[in-house]
Amino acid sequence: MKKLIKNGTIVTAADTFSADLLIENGIISAIGTNLPAAGAEIINAEGRYVFPGGIDPHTHLDMPFCGTVTKDDFETGTIAAAFGGTTTIIDFCLTAKGEPLKTAIQTWHKKSRDKAVIDYGFHLMIGEINEKVLNELPQIIEKEGITSFKVFMAYKNVFQADDETLFRTLLAAKELGALVMVHAENGDVIDFLTKKALKEGKTEPIYHALTRPPEVEGEATGRAAQLAGLADSQLYVVHVSCADAVEKISEARAKGFDIWGETCPQYLVLDESYLEKPDFEGAKYVWSPPLREKWNQEVLWNALKTGQLQTIGSDQCSFDFKGQKDLGRDDFTKIPNGGPTIEDRFSILFSEGVKKGRIDLNQFVDITSTRAAKLFGLYPKKGTISVGSDADIVIFDPEMERTLSAETHNMAVDYNAFEGMKVRGEPVSVLVRGEFVIRDKKFVGSPGSGKYLKRAKYKQNTSIDQNETLSI
Template sequence: MKKLIQNGTIVTATDQYAADILIEGEIISAIGLNLQAEGAELVDATCCYVFPGGIDPHTHLEMPFGGTVTKDDFASGTKAAAFGGTTTVVDFCLTNKEEPLQAAIDRWHAKSEHKAVIDYSFHLMIGEMNEQVLKQLPAVINDEGITSFKVFMAYKNVFQVDDETLFRTLIAAKELGGLVMVHAENGDVIEYLTNQALANGQTEPIYHAKTRPPEIEGEATGRAAQLTGLSDSQLYVVHVSCAQAVEKIMEARKKGIQVYGETCPQYLVLDETYLEKPDFEGAKYVWSPPLREKFHQDVLWNALKTGQLQTVGSDQCSFDFKGQKDLGKGDFTKIPNGGPIIEDRVSLLFSEGVKKGKISLQQFVDLTSTRAAKLFGLFPKKGTIAVGTDADLVIFDPHAERVISATTHYMAVDYNPFEGMKVTGEPISVLSRGEFVIRDKTFVGKEGKGRYLKRQKFGTPEESVMNKTITV
């Protein structure tokens, strides 16, 4: 059935204009003023923006960690994402050493294919690099369409790899057309500082931040950037949280090194004092990198505005406060790292960024959708509004006000880190490939309707998008 979205204001990463959008099947077939389409379902977007569906490049759904598993799976997680204006997520597929890469990928397919309500893809963790792994990478890229690889420089004895592994991964990515993603913290120094804190009886949640100071994030970011330059490869630094890391990314980019950076809403609006909340409430805010002193927020916002950071991901990694986070009472190292962010990512960036004049409306679209689509091989089918693209659309009321709360969110977790925060701007209806997932703030989607996306190689020339209007 055709759908005709009328009376809205279309906003992309480059433009803002009033027009109607005609959807036929899964794609946008026409854009123009006063479009007519016999038999089309009419959708009124008066006083609303129409954005391309959000793309969250950083999620951890149904992920094992610290002896437990994240609370949100691909059903609840993607449903919450849709309520928040996100129509595509890229989740991290964790591997085990000496195990075929395909085995890990198959596990993630099993977690997602009958549950996801929106489209999704995977990044693949690289935990070792040898001839056996190298031989498997072409199939991962060409057959599975997984063109991004995650390397951890932290979590010693769990995920952390050495510099040789990172360097060889960068070289392989350059040759095969992949993008290397890095969790940039110096895990060896963290291990030392953590052991020292525990020996001194410093066990409260705040010491999670004290043992992971911003200097070690900056050091690891700079090291990864230098190795990227040496290998003439490409790097994406996930969850940038501090001025020191931003500085290293800026330095590398000035030298012409292909380094891109992502930050997250939590680092833009929360600070490390939340870790000091009494009655172990600080555990709700334990994730890595940790929250920083408040002045880092201004640095991050400026980096988004000036283009030194390119995307905003959620780093969705939810654990219940009761029954999971409280595993770390008496020892902050046993608090599962992560928070529930996926649902509020888009609204927070609009409310705190656009409404407060920190970023433009076009930058908002670029940060929440378009740039991720381009970096991760989804553009132009995803990430913009144009004839021929997937009809992933968000009808967004820029004037709606709401208060964030665990009592009203759709994530499966028992708390919200932004509890009580008032935000302006809210998705009203969300379409994924032409079908409503959210309509008038009500879920109308279906588990299993989300489609696995095979992605283009990094650096693939952007496909030309039809620039003509189809006669209807």
């Protein structure tokens, strides 16, 4: 059935204007005034913004880690994402050394099939590089449409790859048209500092942060950037948390390197002191990189405003406080890393960013949707409001006030990382390819309705707009 969204204010990464929106067969078919309404369902968006659906480029759903599995799977996680204004996620597919890459991909297809309520794709972890892996990559790009590879520089003896693996992945990615993503922390130094802390009897959650200082993130970010420049390849640094890493990304971009940076809502509004909460409550805030001293927040906000960082991912990786996080009650290294953030990403950036004057409306859309669509081969089907694009739409009330809480969120996890935080602005209705998933703040979607997305190749430097400079 046709739908006509009337009286709303349409916001894209480039423009803000009043217009109506006609949707036919899941596609935006017309934008304008006095559009024909015959046979269409009328949706009144008066007083509300009409945004392109959010794209979360960084999630971990149904992921095994630290002897347990994330609490939110592809059903609960994507339902929560939809409530939060996200219509597309890209989840990380983990691989095992010696195992065919296609085996890991098949496992992730099984995890997501018949569960997702929004559209989704996969990034692929690269833990080793050899002829077998290199021979698989072209087929994975062509057949699966997976055009982004993740390399961990941390989690020694678990996920961590060496510099040769990273460098050869960068070389392969340039040739094949893929974007290399890095978790940038110096895993060897972290391993030493962690063992030292435990030997000294330092087991509380705060030592998770103190054994992963910002210097190890800055060093690894700079090293990855230099290797990307040497390979003349493309790099995307995930979950940037501190000024040290921002500085290295800015320096690399000023040199003309094709490098991009992502931060997450938790680093914009929470700080290191949360890990010192009594009665082991600090374990709720254990993720990697860790929360930083509060002054880093304004550095990150400024980096988003000036384009030194370009996207915001949730890094959704939820574990219950009781029964999962408390596995590390006597040893911080056994606390599963990660937190529940997928539902609140969109609203936190609007409330703390747009409403407080740190970024403007068009930057908000670019950061939450458009830039990720361009970088990860989804644009212009996703990430914008234009004729011919998928009708992934968020109807958003900019004045609605609410308090974030585990009592009202839709994630399966037993706590909210932003408990008690007051925000202004809330998604009211969310459509994916023209069909309501959330309507008037109620879930009306169906598990399995989300489609797997095969993504286009990355084209070096073409994701940069003509009016955007690499100089900082």
